[in-house]
Amino acid sequence: MLQLSGLLPPIIALMCLAFLFNLVLRRFHASKYEQSVFGVLFGLIVILGMTNPLSLGDGLILDTRTPLIASAVVFVGPLAGIIAVLFGLVCRIIIGGAGVAPGVMGLFLAFGIACGWKRFIGPKVKYPILNDAFLGVALTTSVLAFFLLPFQMAIQLITDFTLTLLVANVLSMVAIGLVFRRELRFVEENRKLTVHAETDALTNLLNRRGLDAAIGMRKNDAQDGHALLYFDVDNFKHVNDTYGHGAGDAALAILAARIKDSIREDALFSRHGGDEFSIYAPQLAACDVQSFADRVRTAISDQAMAYDSISFDVSISIGAFWTTTEMAIEEMIEKADAQLMLAKQAGKNRAQIAYDAPRCVRAFA
Template sequence: MRVVLDTTSGDYLISVAPYMIVSFATPAVILIGTLRHRPPHLAGWILLVVAQVVYAAADAVTVADEFLSGEYLEPTPADLLYFAYYLLIAAAVLLFIRRRSPGWDLPSMIDALVVAVSAGLIVWVFLLQPLTGDSELPLGAKLTQTAYPVLDLMLLILAVRLAMGTGTRGPVLYLLLGSLVTMLSVDTVYLVQGIIDGAAVSEAYLDVVWMISLALLGLAALHPGVQHFDQRSNTAVPDASPIRLGVLTVAVLMAPGVQVVVWMLDWPLDIPLISGTCAVMFLLVMARMAGLVAAQRRAAVTDSLTGLHTRRHFTEALDLECRRAARTGHDVGLLMIDVDHFKRVNDSYGHPAGDRVLVEVARRLATATRAGAVVARYGGEEFILLAPQTGPADLRALAERLRTEIAGLPVDLGGNLISVTVSIGAAADPAPDPESLLRAADQALYAAKAAGRNRSVLATPITPQAA
């Protein structure tokens, strides 16, 4: 298809001048913001600069082609540059996602796939199918016009993944997402209008919206928040917030919604496509629900600060181990561990510093214990350790190893190095009663504190309390 455009006059260059100024200014603005604020990881922002340079070059080629030839025929040389731009900006967003999210953020990936499947159905039914079904278009034009919604869909998936993943919230994230969403929206309008009109689209209002998208991207790079934008988050699993659940609900309902719209338009209804989409949606939602249930179970047995087990989980594990020991007659060892003078840390350095001490003590306890042991935060600055099949001699050696491990290196409190020690009460007995074992370890801990702290004390053989 060849469409003649009225682009050979000087008025055309004047009309596109504002857009071209914004297009060429955007990579310079991103580079200025990057150099000024010096984010710790430059790769993503440099990729954005390169992407916008390629985008500006593509715009220049398009304007030159239209002005010199007065014609518009796809594919054009500018299309290759636009395709490269999509790949570069996708790589930049992917870098941001990987920097911000700890490990493999499966919940956010599932959420993004739910939205992507829904969007993919809409793109196919209302964009790709009409484009590929137009027999008057040459094959090159069909492939070119089909590639744009596919690339837009790729960017949409990454944008949703960025929005739903973990990481800091703030102006930079919202400006970047606003730029991507605006660009995807105006691209969609451009494609739909081209399908409806059956010709190339040249509308001034579309240029204005594209300029808004570019301006939002430049503002994101200029904001001081770029210094913290791609910092790794401490949140392992994103919240199932009302907004997130609302987005997923709309996405899941989109498949039957598309079916209703197609029926109302009296278009041919593709039953296998709609049914397959609904089945994929159902499986993704079930996977997401399974993840939420697993996360809730982990939260119920995991201390939110230290990552150790909770007191509730420990109590259940101790009761189970004592019942097993009653059948086999093996020893059950128990260590009760208390951080010495913890109140002084809070009073001198503040509660956040006290939290860092607890986290570090928990880490050293977890790494120094053998497989099969259960380590838990018992309450406040107190920890507890269950050592199955461990007699008094081995338990005393374990207590001393843990004590020296914790006292061996100071804890860094943001520039202040402080020495941290613990007192440990140990108790071991074959086939013990849980309450008797806990009482003996607690009494041994009290004796360790009374003897001057930073030591371990092994309880005397346990005598069951008379009923």
């Protein structure tokens, strides 16, 4: 006889927490904290199920811990499963009663079955819903943990409740799978749209919107200072007029690739439009700005560019501003652009730098 009434509330609660799934995915998806955060989330739902179980008397309970542990493993990863198991262990031990031993064993069985399924069987099942349903069936073998009880009691429990657990496990895995995959698709589609909106199509660099977003997540280290390099291609109109706009686009793409290979990974390289670019360099000492700017400049001027069997030389002029002060990116760009004008007036293919005066004096003293 099916007895699902005590098993449904935590699953319904989990489905109602789809918005929380979305929130956690948006904040932690593909980060080093993803498995830990989801492990805690699934662990809390495990506790919800274990504190609202189908009671069999004398400390024996049936709940939805098995599919929840498995979901943490297959949808997120082993670490998430381990954390959820730890939550379940603590809760089950606190509940106590005759069912502690089989309850603990059931947690480990669910974790082991899910790991094995994810590694060996899941990748071979083509349809996600079918995959989740079959995993629910496999999880039902955790009823073997009842054999840690007296034999006759174990046989009676298996006879009375295996069908209930089978249906609950299958429904739970399918429901959680639908919710999780839907939210994951939503987050990934939003991320793709965000990347598209914040990336320059020609060079694959950040555009101005992307730069603003990335800068907003950075915090300046006042001890080292930070710099903004603003530059453009010398005589870029001549390149377009002489070799064609295809050559001009190729020059910009080659420029972006060369400079990207010559700067640190923590630098934010962006295209502002046309032939105008910037590089935001955090934690850069005053005495290193000139060499950094010259390295960027010579990455372009030291080697000719080629397009459609045509070879031509390109150079860039750079304006830079360095400071230890927290400053809006717009202000740093304005100050660097003023230096770029001076570099152009001084003959082009050079770097002109302005320093935060007090810091500059100390840095070069």
